[in-house]
Amino acid sequence: MIPQTMPSRRSHSTALLLGITALVFSSAAFAQGPLAPPAGPPVPSMKTLDQIEARIPINATTAPGNANAVHVISTPGSYYLTGDVQGVASKDGILIEASNVTLDLNGYSLKGLGSSLNGIGISRSGAALTGLTIRNGFITGFGQRGIYTVGTGAIHGLTMEDLTIACVGTGLRSDVAGSTIVRRVLVRGGSGGIQCAGGNSLDQIEDSMVSGITGEAIVGDVVERCQVGQVTNSGLVVISGSRISHCRVASVSGTVGLVGIYGEEVNDCVVSDLTLTAAGPVDGVTGDLVTATRVQNLISAGGNVRGIAQRNAPQGIVNGCSVASLKTTGSGTVTGIDADSVTASQISRIGYESSTGVVTGINFGSLVSDCSLQTIGHAGVTSSVNGIYNSVTNTGTVTKVTLQTFKGAGTVVGIRSGIVDHANVTGFVQNGSGFTGNQAIAAQSVSNCTVSNLVANTSIAIYAIFAENVTDTRVDLVSNDGGTANGINGTSIVNCSVSNLDGIGIGGTTTTTRISGCSVANAGVLGIQFGGSGGVLDDNTVTGCPTGIQTLAGSGRVVVRGNSVSTCTTRYSMSANSAVGPIVTATGIIASTNPFANFSD
Numbered sequence: 001m002i003p004q005t006m007p008s009r010r011s012h013s014t015a016l017l018l019g020i021t022a023l024v025f026s027s028a029a030f031a032q033g034p035l036a037p038p039a040g041p042p043v044p045s046m047k048t049l050d051q052i053e054a055r056i057p058i059n060a061t062t063a064p065g066n067a068n069a070v071h072v073i074s075t076p077g078s079y080y081l082t083g084d085v086q087g088v089a090s091k092d093g094i095l096i097e098a099s100n101v102t103l104d105l106n107g108y109s110l111k112g113l114g115s116s117l118n119g120i121g122i123s124r125s126g127a128a129l130t131g132l133t134i135r136n137g138f139i140t141g142f143g144q145r146g147i148y149t150v151g152t153g154a155i156h157g158l159t160m161e162d163l164t165i166a167c168v169g170t171g172l173r174s175d176v177a178g179s180t181i182v183r184r185v186l187v188r189g190g191s192g193g194i195q196c197a198g199g200n201s202l203d204q205i206e207d208s209m210v211s212g213i214t215g216e217a218i219v220g221d222v223v224e225r226c227q228v229g230q231v232t233n234s235g236l237v238v239i240s241g242s243r244i245s246h247c248r249v250a251s252v253s254g255t256v257g258l259v260g261i262y263g264e265e266v267n268d269c270v271v272s273d274l275t276l277t278a279a280g281p282v283d284g285v286t287g288d289l290v291t292a293t294r295v296q297n298l299i300s301a302g303g304n305v306r307g308i309a310q311r312n313a314p315q316g317i318v319n320g321c322s323v324a325s326l327k328t329t330g331s332g333t334v335t336g337i338d339a340d341s342v343t344a345s346q347i348s349r350i351g352y353e354s355s356t357g358v359v360t361g362i363n364f365g366s367l368v369s370d371c372s373l374q375t376i377g378h379a380g381v382t383s384s385v386n387g388i389y390n391s392v393t394n395t396g397t398v399t400k401v402t403l404q405t406f407k408g409a410g411t412v413v414g415i416r417s418g419i420v421d422h423a424n425v426t427g428f429v430q431n432g433s434g435f436t437g438n439q440a441i442a443a444q445s446v447s448n449c450t451v452s453n454l455v456a457n458t459s460i461a462i463y464a465i466f467a468e469n470v471t472d473t474r475v476d477l478v479s480n481d482g483g484t485a486n487g488i489n490g491t492s493i494v495n496c497s498v499s500n501l502d503g504i505g506i507g508g509t510t511t512t513t514r515i516s517g518c519s520v521a522n523a524g525v526l527g528i529q530f531g532g533s534g535g536v537l538d539d540n541t542v543t544g545c546p547t548g549i550q551t552l553a554g555s556g557r558v559v560v561r562g563n564s565v566s567t568c569t570t571r572y573s574m575s576a577n578s579a580v581g582p583i584v585t586a587t588g589i590i591a592s593t594n595p596f597a598n599f600s601d
Contacts, residue, residue: 069095087112105137112142124153
């Protein structure tokens with residue numbers, strides 16, 4: 001093995017000496033000069049605020065008043081208050097007549113009188129203004145408005161932010177074309193809130209609040225993260241073509257008509273506690289596209305009530321919304337959602353008391369999907385009660401919905417549509433005599449549905465399902481103390497089951513062509529009745545009925561084959577036109593090999 005050579009103490013000393021020498025020369029090379037301070041007193045080395053942005057205090061010299069205002073700003077600049085400004089009768093507090101003006105209230109107040117005009121007026125005198133900002137202070141007591149734009153010219157780039165306004169009139173109103181931004185403005189009291197309603201304008205209102213007023217709360221184009229509460233006469237109203245998001249409207253009352261939110265697009269908003277004390281309409285939200293929005297507790301004293309309604313029919317789209325607790329008195333109608341398309345939404349307690357008018361959970365045009373409805377109507381509704389309803393027969397699609405607990409004293413319809421698929425309908429109650437058209441589902445095509453717990457007390461027959469084509473559907477527990485309660489009535493009925501009802505389990509219409517692969521148990525009148533002009537009745541099972549399978553005397557040629565009937569008083573009641581396969585009745589081992597044989601116990 002070759003021995004390793006250990007470094008000597010001398011080599012360590014040499015390396016240390018070389019490092020110190022390099023440090024000394026390096027420090028000398030980067031020396032910064034003498035440490036002694038310069039002669040004379042210290043002088044400021046930073047710019048003043050005036051050097052960065054020249055600011056002008058508002059006083060009688062910099063902004064002299066005239067017959068229209070206490071102070072008038074007529075030249076561009078950055079102005080600020082150094083104290084409160086007291087308003088006088090028949091004048092504005094401050095009048096702005098120039099472009100490129102920033103007015104900082106600096107935490108102070110403009111204090112008006114009831115006879116004062118506007119806290120801050122912006123006058124264009126026919127010429128357009130640009131680049132105006134008003135911020136950071138309080139405006140109180142003025143008789144007309146807190147801030148108001150007057151004249152005929154446009155304003156491009158008007159910003160109002162961090163203000164509190166409490167005036168006798170409207171808090172903030174802009175009627176000009178151009179663009180306005182309102183941020184973090186609080187309006188309390190008066191006859192109006194924040195109203196930006198100029199034609200051909202883009203007005204954005206953000207993070208603001210209006211309360212305790214008697215008129216329109218917020219009017220603009222884009223409204224975001226705003227709140228309105230304790231308002232009489234009207235709620236949050238946004239002009240056509242507007243977008244409203246993350247806003248809340250609560251505790252609004254009136255005597256003429258109420259709209260919580262009105263806009264083209266409404267997203268993630270809440271509207272609650274709208275009360276009309278007269279017979280006028282109440283709408284929680286009216287819009288073309290409404291998403292992720294909640295509406296609850298709407299009341300009218302006799303007028304029509306709608307939770308969410310489309311602004312321009314048939315364009316309304318509603319997705320991911322909830323509507324609860326709507327009612328009216330007298331003959332007014334109540335509708336949870338009225339739109340062309342409704343998806344992923346929940347409806348509950350619609351028309352739950354005091355109304356005799358029509359009650360509808362969802363009134364739609366083309367599609368209802370992934371929705372649930374609960375507690376629609378009440379026992380005193382003598383007009384119709386509809387769960388999901390299309391006013392045009394056999395139109396629209398309803399899929400993946402749940403409807404439970406709906407009732408009325410007039411006509412009751414669970415779902416009316418063109419196509420119904422994967423629907424669950426339960427808790428149907430009809431307690432008025434003499435009304436026709438009582439059906440849990442009425443459609444052209446029904447598939448993969450369940451209907452259960454239907455109760456009626458009417459002399460007119462009720463139907464769980466009335467449709468042309470019904471497949472893979474189950475009906476259970478249908479009763480009518482005043483008349484007949486039927487399960488499924490249709491033209492083609494395949495792979496369905498019906499059980500525990502007062503009337504006819506499955507009944508074909510005069511156009512029936514096929515009843516196949518179905519089962520009926522415990523029907524109070526008969527299991528399957530075929531009344532069509534011709535067709536096939538095959539592979540069905542009937543048990544526990546007074547009559548098992550019947551073809552009517554007026555029916556055409558019917559092929560009856562492969563059916564099984566047991567524990568029925570009359571197993572088969574066949575018309576002369578029916579072509580019936582052999583009916584095997586012997587007990588024990590069934591010996592028939594005829595493929596068309598029918599069986600009976």
